[in-house]
Amino acid sequence: MTIQFKALPTEDVRALQRGAPDAYGRTPERQISDGDGVPCRHCLRNVAAGDAYLVLAYRPFPELQPYAETGPIFLHAEECERTAGGEMIPEMLESSDYIVRGYGKDDRIVYGSGGVIPTQAIAARAGALFERDDIAYVHVRSARNNCYQCRIERA
Structure with a gap:
């Protein structure tokens, strides 16, 4: 069986990087990475020490329902290239x-x-x-x- 790891869609990420509200209707928080454990869900790489990143609530499901878990994720604050998977x-x-x-x-x-x-x-x-x-x-x-x-x- 061939599989493919998939990152978040670029159009969704760009909107968040430009200040669109997260899954809770809040503006993503901006932080500076210490280089340890800050995985970007778009490029699927860690945010380097000293680089800005966003912390936001994300729901990886198309609509609300009992199993639609929402939780925190990180993204590069600046545009990054989506991984090809x-x-x-x-x-x-x-x-x-x-x-x-x-x-x-x-x-x-x-x-x-x-x-x-x-x-x-x-x-x-x-x-x-x-x-x-x-x-x-x-x-x-x-x-x-x-x-x-x-x-x-x-x-």
Whole structure:
């Protein structure tokens, strides 16, 4: 099974970088990176020390429903290039493990699909989940804080 790691869409990111409201209707907060653990969900790289970044509430689902988790994410404050994606683990995934969880076509969690997976095994786990007909896409989330990292789709 071929997979593809997907970053946030550029048009959504550009709007946020220009001050559009986040998922809670608030203006994204601007911070300066210390270079440690500030993963941009658009280029899928860490924000370098001294560079500005945005902190905002993000809901990676098309509409409100009970399973539409909303949480904090980071983005470069200035324009960055969206990653082309692909099946390689994104540079920003530096932790030892992450939550990998499947969602159905209805954008709801598929029970029994989630688990804390070692980083090197994320692609294999996603591939195994995509062998199931009830999995439409997969999220990678922080194993410590449940923050959304990126989405994985069938290629």
